[in-house]
Amino acid sequence: MDITSGTRDKGVYVICSVGKKHPEHHSGCAAYGVRLELQDGKSPLAVCELTGQDAREVEEQGTQEAHGIEPWVRCLLHLATVGRLRSTVGFVQTLGSQAQRDEPHGVPLLEHLQDQLIDLATAQERSQALHSSAALASLIETRLSHRINASLGRALAYAPDPHMHPIHPSWELPGFAGVPGSNLARQVAQDLLAGWRSLRSLRDPLVTWAVHEAGLTRSAAQSLTTLSRTTINRLLDPGST
Known part of the structure; x- marks a missing residue:
């Protein structure tokens, strides 16, 4: 794993930052911390924060965990795709529900929302929807759900043996808009089980x-x-x- 001190435009790498933390509760004991940021270019994949009393030991542990996450990289890249697709599906579902509620009463989606939905659709989906935003949203959701299942299957294929390559419990998914990130190992486990279920259905x-x-x-x-x-x-x- 390539370990750096700053962001890059492309490639998978870890940004490693080491610093001294202020003592808590006036204990007088200095603590040192290392922050690892697993990146795909400028897009964050996961973060890990470790602390200890010895700066050298903390830095060595950080290096160890940076290399320890490397076997999971290809799996995490596919799961990042899953996360983006799920976010888009959630947006499409919101518009679809609104259209299902309002279209029977002759009330269309706002024009800018229609445009966003159209931008997400294929030419074939636009043709099949017959100017119905609800129908278009349903078609888009179906296609993206298939893509999610395909990406989950790829993530499962690239996942290493978790017993041989455990994910340190301090690794988390990046937070967003003030919301803290969730535990990485737990989310990976959930997604891989979902991928396994999808493949079993085939x-x-x-x-x-x-x-x-x-x-x-x-x-x-x-x-x-x-x-x-x-x-x-x-x-x-x-x-x-």
Whole structure:
């Protein structure tokens, strides 16, 4: 992991800042702190703050944790995409709910809100929506939800073994507008489980396609998936059960 003291325009790196902290509660004991900022270019991915009584030890721990987060970088990049997409979906859902409420009464969305929705839509979605903001919002939400699931799947694929590469509990997602960030490990766990659930939902149609259309034998499907032959037969011959 590349450790620097300032921001860069591109690349993944850690900004490391070390400083002396004021004693708390007049204890007289000086404390030292290190702040790690995991960055993707100028976009923050995660932050970590560590404290201790010895400046050298704190700095060494900071270096250790900066390198310790490196195996998670590719996973975190995909989860950052998930976060941005979720934010956009939330905005689209808000506009869609407003349009569903007001359009039946002949009240359209405000023009600038319509423009924002149109900017998020594809040409095909604009054509399908037939000038309905509610319909357009629904189409956009569906597409972005598929992209979220795809990014969750990629994050899951790139995630290292958490037992071999644990995330230090001091790592957090960046805060926003005065709201403190949430625990990084907890959020990653939630997102990876969501990605696993999404991939599991593809199992049945994937097995069916692999055997019925792609030419795999039932034995090959069983060997590759470790599913029991009974389960595979049930998926391929649903009318026989």
